[in-house]
Amino acid sequence: MAIEVFNRxxxxxxxxxxxxxxxxxxxxxxxxxxxxxxxxxxYSICNLYLDTPSDELIRKSLEKPEFKxxxxxxxxxxxxxxxxxxxxxxxxxxxxxxKRRTPFILSDxxxxxxxxILPDNPKLNRQVFSEIDYIMHFYRLKPRVFISYDRLAxxxxxxxxxRLTIDKNIQTRRTDLRLDSPAYGDQLLPExxxxxxAKAFKAFPLWFVKFLSSRKIYSxxxxxxxxEYKNFLKTIK
Numbered sequence: 274m275a276i277e278v279f280n281r282x283x284x285x286x287x288x289x290x291x292x293x294x295x296x297x298x299x300x301x302x303x304x305x306x307x308x309x310x311x312x313x314x315x316y317s318i319c320n321l322y323l324d325t326p327s328d329e330l331i332r333k334s335l336e337k338p339e340f341k342x343x344x345x346x347x348x349x350x351x352x353x354x355x356x357x358x359x360x361x362x363x364x365x366x367x368x369x370x371x372k373r374r375t376p377f378i379l380s381d382x383x384x385x386x387x388x389x390i391l392p393d394n395p396k397l398n399r400q401v402f403s404e405i406d407y408i409m410h411f412y413r414l415k416p417r418v419f420i421s422y423d424r425l426a427x428x429x430x431x432x433x434x435x436r437l438t439i440d441k442n443i444q445t446r447r448t449d450l451r452l453d454s455p456a457y458g459d460q461l462l463p464e465x466x467x468x469x470x471a472k473a474f475k476a477f478p479l480w481f482v483k484f485l486s487s488r489k490i491y492s493x494x495x496x497x498x499x500x501e502y503k504n505f506l507k508t509i510k
Contacts, residue, residue: 280370284477310425316349317423317456325414331343344408359377461500
């Protein structure tokens with residue numbers, strides 16, 4: 274069963290191809306690859322971010338408030354209308370991220386976004402959905418941005434608290450806002466750059482801290498949706 278509630282710190286780093294390769298050369302000593310990374314290859318994640326017509330949620334988020342939230346619909350790769358996807362809320366308060374999600378059938382999600390019709394799905398987490406539904410109606414949210422990327426993911430051996438993700442090929446668009454459409458759009462990262470994210474509720478392991486220090490890798494404030502919105506503003510000025 275997919276985990277539906279997460280609480281953790283999430284720290285981001287912009288790394289080079291050389292940094293990524295150096296990490297991969299040692300990571301097998303400490304972490305196991307996500308099952309989605311078959312034969313060491315990346316897997317695809319696609320998201321629809323929901324917002325108001327004036328992009329209120331992402332504008333507030335970029336002001337760096339103490340509390341912020343996002344709503345998105347996520348799939349693993351391009352999927353058909355009868356596939357299971359995940360409707361997620363992501364809230365951040367005092368550097369701790371709380372993510373809650375519930376499974377949806379993609380066609381039900383589209384119907385819900387268009388008309389507010391609630392899905393008849395026994396797998397739906399009703400508590401999580403009611404929280405998201407309140408936010409959806411309060412802000413009158415609709416799909417605004419498609420963001421996809423290719424991911425490598427790892428879990429520390431014997432410690433499910435620590436997770437690493439490394440993303441590349443981050444593509445964004447504001448048209449064709451569907452998860453059953455192919456992944457395409459404008460590239461968000463410069464050539465040769467990867468976005469690494471370390472996720473844990475407790476302290477990061479010593480081996481990882483030493484790796485960051487040896488490579489002189491420093492944390493950065495970076496949001497995929499936030500970066501997309503900044504780029505979008507440049508096109509409308």
